[in-house]
Amino acid sequence: MIETKKIIERAVLVGVADGNTSEEKAREYLNELAFLVTTSGAVAVKIFLQNLPHPDHRTYVGSGKLEEIRQYVEAEEIDIVVFDDELSPAQTRNVEAVLSSAGYDASDDAGAKKRKGAKVLDRTRLILDIFALHARSAHARTQVELAQYQYMLPRLTRMWSHLSRQRAGVGARGPGEKEIETDRRVVNDRISLLKERLREIDKQKITQRKNREKMVRVALVGYTNVGKSTLMNIISKSDILAENKLFATLDTTVRKVVIGNLPFLMSDTVGFIRKLPHHLVESFKSTLDEVRESDILLHVVDLSHPEFEEQIEIVEQTLSEIGVADKCRITVFNKIDAYRERQASTTKYAPDDGNSINNLEKLWVKKLHAPAFFISAKTKENLQTFRDFLYTQVRKVHVTRYPYDKLLYEDF
Numbered sequence: 391m392i393e394t395k396k397i398i399e400r401a402v403l404v405g406v407a408d409g410n411t412s413e414e415k416a417r418e419y420l421n422e423l424a425f426l427v428t429t430s431g432a433v434a435v436k437i438f439l440q441n442l443p444h445p446d447h448r449t450y451v452g453s454g455k456l457e458e459i460r461q462y463v464e465a466e467e468i469d470i471v472v473f474d475d476e477l478s479p480a481q482t483r484n485v486e487a488v489l490s491s492a493g494y495d496a497s498d499d500a501g502a503k504k505r506k507g508a509k510v511l512d513r514t515r516l517i518l519d520i521f522a523l524h525a526r527s528a529h530a531r532t533q534v535e536l537a538q539y540q541y542m543l544p545r546l547t548r549m550w551s552h553l554s555r556q557r558a559g560v561g562a563r564g565p566g567e568k569e570i571e572t573d574r575r576v577v578n579d580r581i582s583l584l585k586e587r588l589r590e591i592d593k594q595k596i597t598q599r600k601n602r603e604k605m606v607r608v609a610l611v612g613y614t615n616v617g618k619s620t621l622m623n624i625i626s627k628s629d630i631l632a633e634n635k636l637f638a639t640l641d642t643t644v645r646k647v648v649i650g651n652l653p654f655l656m657s658d659t660v661g662f663i664r665k666l667p668h669h670l671v672e673s674f675k676s677t678l679d680e681v682r683e684s685d686i687l688l689h690v691v692d693l694s695h696p697e698f699e700e701q702i703e704i705v706e707q708t709l710s711e712i713g714v715a716d717k718c719r720i721t722v723f724n725k726i727d728a729y730r731e732r733q734a735s736t737t738k739y740a741p742d743d744g745n746s747i748n749n750l751e752k753l754w755v756k757k758l759h760a761p762a763f764f765i766s767a768k769t770k771e772n773l774q775t776f777r778d779f780l781y782t783q784v785r786k787v788h789v790t791r792y793p794y795d796k797l798l799y800e801d802f
Contacts, residue, residue, distance in 0.1 A: 614661025694728035
């Protein structure tokens with residue numbers, strides 16, 4: 391048996407620091423884009439960043455910068471060029487025209503690289519690709535496929551060059567419908583079919599949730615890759631997939647949890663991210679119903695991430711958009727072990743003695759006007775304190791719903 395070596399595609403990243411985004415912030419965004427590229431199975435090798443009042447409406451970056459990118463892509467045999475925003479169909483077409491002679495195809499069957507225009511992806515297309523890669527259930531696959539077709543529809547002209555040509559020849563004469571019109575009709579039909587399929591799946595999900603209505607429901611929410619699945623595994627004693635990748639969890643997972651004598655349901659939901667494609671938000675609405683119908687939200691935050699405050703804002707904004715801003719919420723700052731390591735590596739002072747975490751806790755409780763806990767799901771530090779508090783909150787909901795439940799009068 392001959393083993394074939396998998397060729398890892400190499401990518402360059404392109405971003406713009408405009409009037410609303412500083413150069414430092416734009417670089418941080420590109421670092422996140424690099425993580426997305428890694429999650430997709432490629433590797434980011436270089437970043438191109440340009441300061442502009444606003445992205446160029448024709449080619450996103452200026453013509454000089456685009457030519458610089460083209461030269462680098464050709465010289466370094468780059469496979470993919472990824473832009474940190476959603477490109478319009480016209481922008482993509484113009485960029486592809488410039489990069490059509492640069493780049494190499496990494497999937498040559500003979501093992502040798504073959505010259506071909508570098509693939510041009512925007513942030514939305516990349517995230518859709520990652521979602522497709524991680525979709526496991528029929529529900530998730532249907533949601534992702536719907537989002538892909540909705541993204542594809544206005545881009546049909548550029549995605550297949552043959553579609554703009556009129557059919558001709560024997561057996562092809564007819565009413566004169568162009569292939570682009572035929573393909574657009576096919577895609578629209580597929581979108582309608584997928585929406586109908588999702589409606590059927592949603593009916594099943596609603597029935598499942600109705601069967602669970604009697605129990606208190608807790609939902610984990612947060613930015614992607616903050617440790618929600620790891621925390622879920624510890625609290626529920628389950629084995630949900632937990633990886634250091636963006637969007638490792640797409641399907642909402644529900645587990646029965648018992649703390650002391652009180653059972654409740656906990657759900658792990660898809661993570662949020664900056665500039666989450668609206669196609670995905672639309673198609674994943676039914677998945678977010680688990681959040682809407684929960685009694686308590688656990689907002690998990692990665693304290694070790696340098697931009698955790700911005701991540702909090704993005705999650706809060708998303709929760710507000712789906713109508714759950716007023717729901718009972720507990721903020722859980724996770725990865726305090728990694729936070730201490732980062733602090734130790736970036737300061738000349740002695741290692742953290744615990745006071746900085748205590749001070750942060752006081753600060754954020756005051757800032758949020760709500761309970762906040764600083765834990766490590768990895769080392770289980772402060773986990774018991776958090777579990778005890780979660781029990782009291784679940785118990786309060788249970789008392790309101792079932793005031794005569796004898797379990798409530800037993801100590802755990």
